[in-house]
Amino acid sequence: MSKLIFIKILLLILITVPVLESFSQNRVMRRADRDFEKFRFSSAIERYQTVLENDPSNERAVKRLGDSYRLTNDPENAEKWYAKAIQFENIEPIYYFHYAQALRSNQNYEKARIYYGRYADLNPEDTRGQRLYDGMGEILDLISDSIGFEVENIGINTESAEFSPAFYQENGLVFPSSRAPTPSKRRADSWTDQAFLDLYLTRRLREGGYSEPELLTGEVNQRYHEGPLTFTKDYTEMYFTRNFYQGRRTRVSQEGIMKLEVFHAILKDGKWEVQGPVFGDVEYSTAHPTLTEDGKTMYFSSDMPGGFGGGDLYVVHKNEDGEWGEPENLGESLNTEGDEVFPFIHPDGTLYFASDGRVGLGGLDIYRAVPNGDGSWEVTNLGPPINSSGDDFGIIKSEDKKWGYFSSNRQGGKGDDDIYRFNKLIEIYIEILVLNRLTELPIDSVLVNLINKETGDIVEKLTGEEGIVSFRLKADKEYEITTRKSGYTADDELTISTVDIDTSTNLQKVISMGRLIAGEVFQLRNIYYDFDRYNIRPDAALVLDKLVEILKEYPEIHIELQSHTDSRGTDAYNMVLSNNRARSAVDYLIKKGIDRERLTFRGFGERKLVNDCAEGVPCSEAEHQLNRRTEFEITKGLE
Structure with missing residues (x-):
């Protein structure tokens, strides 16, 4: 075996x-x-x-x-x-x-x-x-014949093992890991010389990346290994793999081996309470459960007697009384003399699993199995990039099958087993046209930076005579686009999201840049003020810091800070308020090392609204905030 x-x-x-x-x-x-x-x-x-x-x-x-x-x-x-x-x-x-x-x-x-x-x-x-x-x-x-997916190592992986995630609630993943919560709490398994596995929870963030993994709450994580798991559709019940250990009591086989068992837990008051083992035989292991959407059928891996190899895949159905029935081997069309492990049953009935007993690229490969209707299965290797020359296993797929996660110890990982995300390969391109804001003619030799907000990776390109650059974007990412050319500046930076794009797409954006010459007026995007206040908010400070960079790069230019209010309040009051706001911006620049002689300020009150939110017109707070803005005019520019 x-x-x-x-x-x-x-x-x-x-x-x-x-x-x-x-x-x-x-x-x-x-x-x-x-x-x-x-x-x-x-x-x-x-x-x-x-x-x-x-x-x-x-x-x-x-x-x-x-x-x-x-x-x-x-x-x-x-x-x-x-x-x-x-x-x-x-x-x-x-x-x-x-x-x-x-x-x-x-x-x-x-x-x-x-x-x-x-x-x-x-x-x-x-x-x-x-x-x-x-x-x-x-x-x-x-x-x-690589299939149409792109694969990336996700940010939660460490030098220890992270593998076999399960979907949990909205954007959540629960996964086993041999990372130790703290060095002082590390207990090593003599087989692997790593800490015993515990279950951790992370969530995918809207802006990209993942939250810091935290131990699953409740009674689940105990003295030895907790491993691959599955949830009911409402996430109130969990079936998970654990060494046969409960309540400080171990149960071992006649060989002295503490086998694995599928345990059942329920969520109560936000914490998991373990109900006990599902099968209960100490002479063989049962592990890696996966539930159908209705929660009435479970697939799992076991080395119980009567199988075809090391670990076989089994199915068991829940009886009318709520108890699980007798497991059934899925048969020799699916199981081999090797190991079949880590099953995942998709809502459409497709079964995914890992095996080392079939033709594959490495140790464990991931396969797709579709029932034929006569009890047999049609099994297909998923191929690269999902499979590699290493061990690939523990796949889960979204309902639309356009993305998901799997585990691998392939070369280039963080350490041991890592969790990878895959997305259906779609082609997303963005074409950026850089224009002179006055002449509306293309600007050449502009350095355009595409910045991945999750990883910080930067791709740089220069515009040609037509003022155009293009980039290929990855799905499910947030990007920032910046421009740079000596003697020019842009009103703001561009943010692009591909999070909700699920088909091949060509995006087009225009960025206007102005020359740093006298008379040019630039709006400082995202410098907003709270109602009836003139202090510099933290988000506004970030924008003013970029203006500081421009002023330090071009010490010969002088500017006037111009502040505007919304229409609420009297004209006289708004004029005073806008002057105070412009002065606060100038004071901030001076604190950052800009010479006072290069700076002037002026308040315009509510005289230059950017929308129709005049006094008496019903508008939302967001619409009023657009009028509470700061601009700068170049009073002495570059020659």
Whole structure:
């Protein structure tokens, strides 16, 4: 039975005992074997390496070192040691298979095919060898036929493991992670040498990015692992994976192993209360639950007896009395001799899952399964960029299937397993035309910056003679666009959102720039004042800071700050108020280091309204605020 399922997939943990160090070669080997058999792989690796330093031909140490790296998800080192292992005479056939798997994970597909074939010849009873040998050609087709999604590593990932998220309420994600809440509370799993998994909640923010993950409230997070989960549609019930531990009591199998179980919890007064295990057999694991939309059917993974391989997918239905019935294996058209894990049932009835027993790009690949109506399933590999040469698993999809999340330990990640977001690949372009505000003619050689507000990434382009630049935008992002040319300035910066765009789109925007010459008037966008007040608000200070930059860059120009009020109040009062507002803006600039001699100010009261909100006309507060503005006129410009 494959053990990979229990590394991070079924979250196995053992009750372990301390091991004393020994200096003799034989005792080091015995200690290494004991570590290996107790799944303390980090310690086993160190000891086997010590053995091999003195005895490079120790066959058991070589094989188990390869196994230890495989079981701790290190295919590069696994390949290295399995390459040595297969050099031994009469090596067990399974090591050709393990070597081929490592080669495939490291994208050496042609060589992997050779050793799948060798394994198939030596062990024809295991159909994986022949199937994977025959399927290596399909991998090249998968690589050349990438599906139409773009993938990005989301911002909550750390060097620890984050994986298998579940949708929660509006914009929420709940996911397992081995990050420790604080260093002092870190308790390590001897298998992975990482902290035990807990469940965390984050929310996607409207402006992009995610909130800082917080531990899920209530009784869910306990002493050992809490893992993949699912919610009912109203988010008042949760089924989640946990080591068989409750109320400070552990339950272990006859082998001394604390298996995994699906637990049930309900939300009460904003906190989760655990009701208990769903199945309750300590001799095998049940994990990775996913519910249908009506909450009456659950799919999950288990290594219970009678399956086809390591972990199989099962379905169970809720009886009329509210209890769960007998699980049913989904059959050999879906399950293989390998591991089928991390199921997700979409509202339209499509089942997604991960498997390492089929032709794929790496260790675990994600597959789509559609029922045929006769109890069998039509299974399809999702291909890249969802799948990679690493482990890819734990997918969830939005109802319209245009976006979702999955987990991967692919190269380029933050550390261990990371959560990735995918979006249906749509082409969004923006064309920006930069014009002279007086002549309305194009301006060339303008530096236009496209700034991703979530990541801070900047793309720069220069306008040509036609004054045009174009950028490709990503879906579901917020952007800021700035312009810069010596002797010019723009009224404001441009903000673009693609959050609500779900089809290929071409956007067009015009930015007007004025020369810094006497007589030019520029509005300072977003410098607004509270009603009947003239103090500088924090949002206004940000805009004035940009004016400070212009004045410092061009010390020869002088300006007049001009302030305007809305129509409410008497003319005389508004004139005084606007003068005070203009003076407060000038005082702010002086505090920022601008010479008082370069600054004048004037209030216009309500004489220059920008809309129809004259006295007596009913208008909203937002409409009145548009009239409470500040502009600056260049009184001495560039020559």
